[in-house]
Amino acid sequence: MSAALSAIERFSRYQSDDAQSVKPVHCPVRDVLDRIGDKWSILLLMTLAMRPQRFSELHRAVRDISKRMLTQTLRDLERDGLITRHVFPTKPPSVEYCLSPLGQSLLEPMASLIDWADRRYSDIHAARVRFDGAPSDVQRS
């Protein structure tokens, strides 16, 4: 726990450095979070964690992503070295995406987040119902 929290302290140093300087300080953590924290990246990484998959397989697995965003997200992940892209010279060429070692290394921290999400979902859902049910200052005692 304290080991993990030291990461937060390290991050906080970037924050306070930034707050104190005139020019914004570049924070690697934010950079990375902006990347994998978008709408589709984690979802695609999780999907590829099961096995390498082709473009259209991914599209079927994550049905509500548009081709446009699928292409774009995959390209960004490839750019960041998290996945690799292989083109096979079949009749209509097929393209397979799979996790790189760097992408693999992200699985463990990501899985702990998924695990949290799955275990705490009922709490979150309950909190939402409670919040929406008490629109102003209605307090149950």
Add this chain to the structure above:
Amino acid sequence: MSAALSAIERFSRYQSDDAQSVKPVHCPVRDVLDRIGDKWSILLLMTLAMRPQRFSELHRAVRDISKRMLTQTLRDLERDGLITRHVFPTKPPSVEYCLSPLGQSLLEPMASLIDWADRRYSDIHAARVRFDGAPSDVQRS
């Protein structure tokens, strides 16, 4: 590792259930990820992890968030029970936000992600440079 990866397997089951059914299957993991995976939530949670803070402190800590998004993100986090909001009846009323126990429980998985981001940033940065430097099939050998 295998314990963590079992979370991924569990998640994959939602995915394949969804792929097979006609009606989309509601996936709690996606629900939660959509929430904390937005541009500002993790950043604010990390900032609040250090200590409870007031609206304007948060605004100073995360300088490039707009008031609009700060308000909205805080409200969403409160709705999900991750943070609590206390109004103090000072002369101009001040408002303090702090992590709820549920929010605290998110710190550990989040910290491991932060830690990953911090340690792997140089790899990611290198991959980006490589990708941008090789626009087509130029390969350094």
Add this chain to the structure above:
DNA sequence: GAGGGCAGGTCTCACATAGAGACCTGCGAC
């Protein structure tokens, strides 16, 4: 040998979301 189909995209347009920054509210100090 013309037409159709498939994989993996790109392009265009319409709409939703985010950011900038002006404004609001209540109150105490000057």
Add this chain to the structure above:
DNA sequence: GTCGCAGGTCTCTATGTGAGACCTGCCCTC
């Protein structure tokens, strides 16, 4: 009375996203 402050809300514009038509090679069928 009017200034300033905390914590917002509102409006306008810029940016991002989704839907879905279209494109490109190539093979297969007719």
